Amino acid sequence: MPIITVEGPRIKDIEIKRILVKEFTESATKAYGLPAEAIVVLIKDNLPDNVGVGGQLISDKKKA
Amino acid sequence: MPIITVEGPRIKDIEIKRILVKEFTESATKAYGLPAEAIVVLIKDNLPDNVGVGGQLISDKKKA
Amino acid sequence: MPIITVEGPRIKDIEIKRILVKEFTESATKAYGLPAEAIVVLIKDNLPDNVGVGGQLISDKKKA
Amino acid sequence: MPIITVEGPRIKDIEIKRILVKEFTESATKAYGLPAEAIVVLIKDNLPDNVGVGGQLISDKKKA
Amino acid sequence: MPIITVEGPRIKDIEIKRILVKEFTESATKAYGLPAEAIVVLIKDNLPDNVGVGGQLISDKKKA
Amino acid sequence: MPIITVEGPRIKDIEIKRILVKEFTESATKAYGLPAEAIVVLIKDNLPDNVGVGGQLISDKKKA
Numbered sequence: 266m267p268i269i270t271v272e273g274p275r276i277k278d279i280e281i282k283r284i285l286v287k288e289f290t291e292s293a294t295k296a297y298g299l300p301a302e303a304i305v306v307l308i309k310d311n312l313p314d315n316v317g318v319g320g321q322l323i324s325d326k327k328k329a
Numbered sequence: 330m331p332i333i334t335v336e337g338p339r340i341k342d343i344e345i346k347r348i349l350v351k352e353f354t355e356s357a358t359k360a361y362g363l364p365a366e367a368i369v370v371l372i373k374d375n376l377p378d379n380v381g382v383g384g385q386l387i388s389d390k391k392k393a
Numbered sequence: 394m395p396i397i398t399v400e401g402p403r404i405k406d407i408e409i410k411r412i413l414v415k416e417f418t419e420s421a422t423k424a425y426g427l428p429a430e431a432i433v434v435l436i437k438d439n440l441p442d443n444v445g446v447g448g449q450l451i452s453d454k455k456k457a
Numbered sequence: 458m459p460i461i462t463v464e465g466p467r468i469k470d471i472e473i474k475r476i477l478v479k480e481f482t483e484s485a486t487k488a489y490g491l492p493a494e495a496i497v498v499l500i501k502d503n504l505p506d507n508v509g510v511g512g513q514l515i516s517d518k519k520k521a
Numbered sequence: 522m523p524i525i526t527v528e529g530p531r532i533k534d535i536e537i538k539r540i541l542v543k544e545f546t547e548s549a550t551k552a553y554g555l556p557a558e559a560i561v562v563l564i565k566d567n568l569p570d571n572v573g574v575g576g577q578l579i580s581d582k583k584k585a
Numbered sequence: 586m587p588i589i590t591v592e593g594p595r596i597k598d599i600e601i602k603r604i605l606v607k608e609f610t611e612s613a614t615k616a617y618g619l620p621a622e623a624i625v626v627l628i629k630d631n632l633p634d635n636v637g638v639g640g641q642l643i644s645d646k647k648k649a
Contacts, residue, residue, distance in 0.1 A: 266561050266636055266643075267593030268524055269609075272371055273586055273617050279506055283517070285616040286509030289589075292608040296601050297593050305522050305561070306509035307464055314343055316586055317350030317370035323586075325347070330444055330451075330625050331401030332588055333417075336499060337394060337425050349424040353397075356416040360409050361401050369586050369625070378471055380394055381478030381498035387394075389475070394497050396460055400627055407570055411581070414573030433458050433497070434573035435528060442599055445606030445626035453603070458572055458579075459529030461545075465522060465553050473552050480548040481525075488541040489529050508522055515522075535634055539645070542637030562637035563592060 267293050268305045274323075275310040282308060331357050332369045338387075339374040346372060395421050396433045402451075403438040410436060459485050460497045466515075467502040474500060523549050524561045530579075531566040538564060587613050588625045594643075595630040602628060 269289050276282050286306045293304045313324035333353050340346050350370045357368045377388035397417050404410050414434045421432045441452035461481050468474050478498045485496045505516035525545050532538050542562045549560045569580035589609050596602050606626045613624045633644035 266631070266638060267591055268561065268563075270590045270592075271613065272588045272590075273613070276616060279514070279516075281616050282506060282509075283514055285612055286514055287512045288612040289609065290509060290512035292605055292612070293591065293593070296596060296605040302511040304509075304511070305524065307503060307524075308507040308509075310507070311371060311586070314346060315372040315374070317346075317354060317368075317372075318586060319366040319368070320351045320354035322343070322347055322350055324343075330439070330446060331399055332625065332627075334398045334400075335421065336396045336398075337421070340424060345424050349420055352420040353417065356413055356420070357399065357401070360404060360413040369588065371586075371588075375394070375499060378474060379500040379502070381474075381482060381496075381500075382394060383494040383496070384479050384482035386471070386475055386478055388471075394499075396497065396499075407578070407580075410570060410573075411578055414578055415576050418573060418576035430575040432573075432575070433460065435460075435567060436571040436573075438571070439627060442602060443628040443630070445602075445610060445624075445628075447622040447624070448607045448610035450599070450603055450606055452599075458567070458574060459527055462526045462528075463549065464524045464526075465549070468552060477548055477552040481545060484541055484544040484548070485527065485529070488532060488537050503522070510522060535642070535644075538634060538637075539642055542642055543640050546637060546640035558639040560637075560639070563631060564635040564637075566635070 266303060267297055267299065268307065269293060270307045270309060272309045272311060274313065276308065330367060331361055331363065332371065333357060334371045334373060336373045336375060338377065338380075340372065394431060395425055395427065396435065397421060398435045398437060400437045400439060402441065404436065458495060459489055459491065460499065461485060462499045462501060464501045464503060466505065468500065522559060523553055523555065524563065525549060526563045526565060528565045528567060530569065532564065586623060587617055587619065588627065589613060590627045590629060592629045592631060594633065596628065
């Protein structure tokens with residue numbers, strides 16, 4: 266604890282994941298006053314045909 | 330916001346996903362009085378050997 | 394299973410919750426081909442100072 | 458309900474999943490006083506490049 | 522990591538929570554081969570008018 | 586989408602929440618290449634008797 270979960274489209278570049286985890290952890294460290302070692306980040310990939318925004322699948326929006 | 334997440338077995342037919350996202354969004358629009366654009370739906374697929382009901386994996390139930 | 398979780402602002406009127414649970418369950422019943430008894434809906438209330446959109450707390454947006 | 462979700466690295470051996478689901482369900486049955494049939498367990502697999510601990514991806518820790 | 526989240530009705534007796542956390546942690550320790558210190562358990566309370574089963578709020582079922 | 590959820594102990598100071606939401610949103614904006622308006626942050630408070638680490642409730646650890 267704390268645990269940070271981010272639900273988003275898939276991030277293909279691992280370097281971007283590295284920066285995201287580093288920055289989220291730094292922000293949480295400051296906010297909670299807890300050491301970085303206590304903080305877990307979970308990156309969750311979502312396929313465009315498993316996400317709807319505004320009542321429409323993202324995979325359909327891209328085609329439009 | 331609002332964010333609707335559904336954890337279920339995999340839905341193979343994308344047309345079923347389209348209807349699910351559309352209906353969930355309509356229901357949430359009415360309940361929260363917020364526009365459809367504000368509403369996100371996440372469909373989460375779960376494999377039968379990653380779900381337990383009644384203390385037993387779903388993949389084992391199917392065999393029984 | 395399936396489990397539907399909705400994260401949103403607090404719904405004060407229980408009648409609105411009743412309709413939301415009924416409609417979500419009906420939509421999931423059709424999409425998954427499973428009986429209503431198998432479907433769980435969790436309504437999660439979020440305070441406006443615990444939600445950020447566009448980098449700003451909702452409680453601050455309201456004041457603006 | 459209740460619903461138990463475990464976020465962890467992938468468990469490859471299905472026998473380990475069987476035991477985990479059985480034990481979690483037994484513990485929840487006792488704690489909530491509800492029958493095993495009411496209890497759902499979701500096992501969530503996470504890839505080592507989608508998890509950060511201490512500000513670092515697990516996939517990077519392994520290399521170090 | 523691993524992180525175990527349990528969504529259920531409120532547990533009033535803290536001794537029951539102690540046992541639940543202890544047992545969940547022991548089961549996860551065995552399943553993942555990780556030390557107890559790495560394992561986090563989150564107990565989530567849900568009010569009966571925020572949970573629907575079978576299309577009906579639990580708070581309404583109790584009255585019936 | 587993306588949606589960032591942070592599970593942690595309660596943050597009492599709203600100014601700390603403001604900074605957390607702002608920083609999480611900035612990090613996600615860069616990682617996903619999406620505008621800040623698309624990003625939602627949910628801050629989840631957890632009571633010390635609802636969280637276990639190392640098989641022990643946080644509320645019990647504090648007493649020790």
